[in-house]
Amino acid sequence: MTIVPPAPGEPRRPEGPRDPGDAWVIADSGERYWGRFGAAGLLVVDAERGVLLQHRVAWSHFGGTWGLPGGALHEGESAIVGALREAQEEAGVPDGAVRPRLTSVLDLDIWSYTTVVADVQVPFDPVISDPESVALEWVPIDEVDARPLHPGFGSAWPVLRSLLAVRPALVVDAANVVGSVPDGWWKDRAGAAGRLRSELAGVSVPAEAFGTGGTRWFPQVALVVEGQARALEDAADGIDVVRAAGSGDDTIVAEASRRVTAGEAVLVITSDRELRARAEAIGARVQSVGWLRGLLAD
CATH class of the missing domain: 3.40.50 (Rossmann fold)
Structure with a gap:
């Protein structure tokens, strides 16, 4: 495993200093994963409108696909705090608008990704608030599979979808x-x-x-x-x-x-x-x- 920062042409945050967590973790097999301290994403569920998805900008990892607002965790940051922070930065999710219901962790030993499922408590409209999103949409649950999904999210979606029915x-x-x-x-x-x-x-x-x-x-x-x-x-x-x-x-x-x-x-x-x-x-x-x-x- 090696840790490397973004290469030229792979900007993570064009503005401001780069956080130490903003780096690639590269496995011995050559596969790379974003986030030196792991990563997290927020799956926001609105009972009326579906789930909030992000259309990723072309220069991002797997650009052009649909996935969750999220990104690299800061050192010592919990997955829930990190997922909420990233969702605020990328989709304008307001403070207090959602309540966590579930976490689901993909642990690869060298790197982990936590999906935080959260229910909308106060309805809101997402806002593209940084350069990483082409679009943000509420997508009905039955229509998620019709989108070109980020491979990681696409693999996790069938299980996540089944868990949305659990209260x-x-x-x-x-x-x-x-x-x-x-x-x-x-x-x-x-x-x-x-x-x-x-x-x-x-x-x-x-x-x-x-x-x-x-x-x-x-x-x-x-x-x-x-x-x-x-x-x-x-x-x-x-x-x-x-x-x-x-x-x-x-x-x-x-x-x-x-x-x-x-x-x-x-x-x-x-x-x-x-x-x-x-x-x-x-x-x-x-x-x-x-x-x-x-x-x-x-």
Whole structure:
């Protein structure tokens, strides 16, 4: 493997200084990959308009094809941050307009590419904001295959398309999770539930926990609270607080059942054996409180 900067005639960013990540990684076989620290792209999904595709300028790698806004990661930059940054630079994706749903990683040892699938939260029109795009279009999902696709995106598209139908959801037994750590939660149950909610905001879950492809999911979270914890206030953090009017277990099963019926891939978090059996009986998957604690600690 060797690392080389862009050759003359292969400009990456004609304006401004070049980032150290803007370099080719060349495998021993001669194949080359853009991004010294790997690369990432953003697959933006709009429920009404389809997916956002970029028609690549002729001088770029595989110019003339259609692919995702994206590019080389900066040193130490996460794939999600990098994909969003590149999508802002190349397609004018506004801050806060999308919510990550899934990451899918192609890892070649010497180089990796992460596709970040994100759902539109605030509709926007893309803007060609740098020289790398000939056009930016919302393309209906059924019409993507009709475009001349970038080879990498074309290879990944069948799997990515299948994953667009998956809607993951995490249903959390708050009382069971909070009660697993003797940190004084019994003195302020609503406060303890609030701390758990803060930890769950933006949580990512390994894809195998949902039994799906991809690498990690960013699921919708339903936090089921009961008793004094029902005093937990709502917050604009994307987490659904479900207040049990009676039995917490019955409410968890009802919430999980509602989501399973709606076609969501549901993962229930509890260490209660009876509740586990009830959740599995309605088609939900189950992971223990310890599993979730380990995930949040990573």
